Amino acid sequence: MAMASIHISLPTLTPPNLRRVNRYCLQAPKRSSPVVAMASSYKEIATSGVKVTEGEGKLPKVVLTGSNGSEADVYLFGGCITSWKVPNGKDLLFVRPDAVFNGKKPISGGVPHCFPQFGPGQMQQHGFARNLDWSIIDSENVQGDPILTLELKDGPYSRAMWDFSFQALYKITLQTKSLSTELIIKNTDNKPFSFSTALHTYFRASAQGASVKGLKGRKTLNKDPDPKNPLEGKEERDAVTFPGFVDCVYLDAPNELHLDNGLGDIISIKNTNWSDAVLWNPYLTMEACYKDFVCVENAQIGNVQLEPGNAWTATQHLSIN
Numbered sequence: 001m002a003m004a005s006i007h008i009s010l011p012t013l014t015p016p017n018l019r020r021v022n023r024y025c026l027q028a029p030k031r032s033s034p035v036v037a038m039a040s041s042y043k044e045i046a047t048s049g050v051k052v053t054e055g056e057g058k059l060p061k062v063v064l065t066g067s068n069g070s071e072a073d074v075y076l077f078g079g080c081i082t083s084w085k086v087p088n089g090k091d092l093l094f095v096r097p098d099a100v101f102n103g104k105k106p107i108s109g110g111v112p113h114c115f116p117q118f119g120p121g122q123m124q125q126h127g128f129a130r131n132l133d134w135s136i137i138d139s140e141n142v143q144g145d146p147i148l149t150l151e152l153k154d155g156p157y158s159r160a161m162w163d164f165s166f167q168a169l170y171k172i173t174l175q176t177k178s179l180s181t182e183l184i185i186k187n188t189d190n191k192p193f194s195f196s197t198a199l200h201t202y203f204r205a206s207a208q209g210a211s212v213k214g215l216k217g218r219k220t221l222n223k224d225p226d227p228k229n230p231l232e233g234k235e236e237r238d239a240v241t242f243p244g245f246v247d248c249v250y251l252d253a254p255n256e257l258h259l260d261n262g263l264g265d266i267i268s269i270k271n272t273n274w275s276d277a278v279l280w281n282p283y284l285t286m287e288a289c290y291k292d293f294v295c296v297e298n299a300q301i302g303n304v305q306l307e308p309g310n311a312w313t314a315t316q317h318l319s320i321n
């Protein structure tokens with residue numbers, strides 16, 4: 001059995017905020033390893049509000065619990081946040097009913113990563129980051145708000161399709177009414193590389209009643225009807241709705257969008273450095289669930305060029321009032 005490598009330093013308590021910090025490295029077990037056998041190791045992670053448990057398909061899942069009743073689930077497989085519950089108990093994210101938790105196929109729902117390629121291209125659709133086990137490298141609790149940092153590095157699986165050394169750091173902060181992430185991509189190679197990326201966020205919604213504000217006047221690349229030849233255009237609507245199949249890239253999108261999920265919530269989607277946005281709803285191509293979600297994705301569609309030693313950082317801040 002492949003054992004996890006865990007380096008744990010004692011928690012540091014810093015009055016008056018009792019800021020508690022754990023620094024450790026927990027490698028997710030190899031996919032063939034029995035996850036149950038790792039459970040005792042998970043218990044050793046002792047940051048308040050951060051607990052590693054066994055999730056669906058026995059995959060390791062980190063549960064973040066805020067002191068005011070918010071909660072988030074994060075699967076190490078794919079570094080995928082699958083649930084974000086606000087204090088009233090509503091889960092604002094959506095996982096498709098056809099999602100599999102087998103450590104092989106990407107988890108279809110929540111906030112999957114698309115990296116180092118958005119969409120189709122030289123490698124598999126949306127790249128490999130959603131198909132790999134991320135590692136926990138840090139956790140903190142700051143005044144009741146749990147913070148988790150995951151890491152993904154190159155390995156044989158990624159090298160086979162993208163032959164570069166990289167480090168991705170993904171810091172997730174849960175607050176009472178918000179869920180924030182910071183993604184840092186660092187070129188740890190001795191040659192430049194380029195990538196595109198996205199956070200493919202699935203929001204629980206009534207697709208019929210949902211709309212997104214903030215995109216008026218932006219350039220569009222509409223993948224409907226032909227994804228291979230996206231139509232260039234300009235968004236004319238104040239509120240973009242989902243009356244049928246939607247698959248549209250918005251170039252140079254603003255730093256804040258507002259999603260009305262049609263279920264009584266207005267979700268603010270703020271970002272820094274995610275240059276573009278994508279709206280997606282599969283309509284009848286996913287008859288079983290298209291009515292229940294919309295994807296609003298912060299994306300970087302054009303390639304980012306990174307020189308050795310350089311890093312690219314982007315943040316997403318989801319919040320409700």
Ligand SMILES: O=P(O)(O)OC[C@H]1O[C@@H](O)[C@H](O)[C@@H](O)[C@@H]1O
Nearest residue numbers: 125126200223247248278280297
């Ligand atoms: O089914 P996947 O690989 O998760 O992708 C879903 C969709 O993801 C969206 O981001 C793309 O714009 C769509 O073209 C794509 O169909």
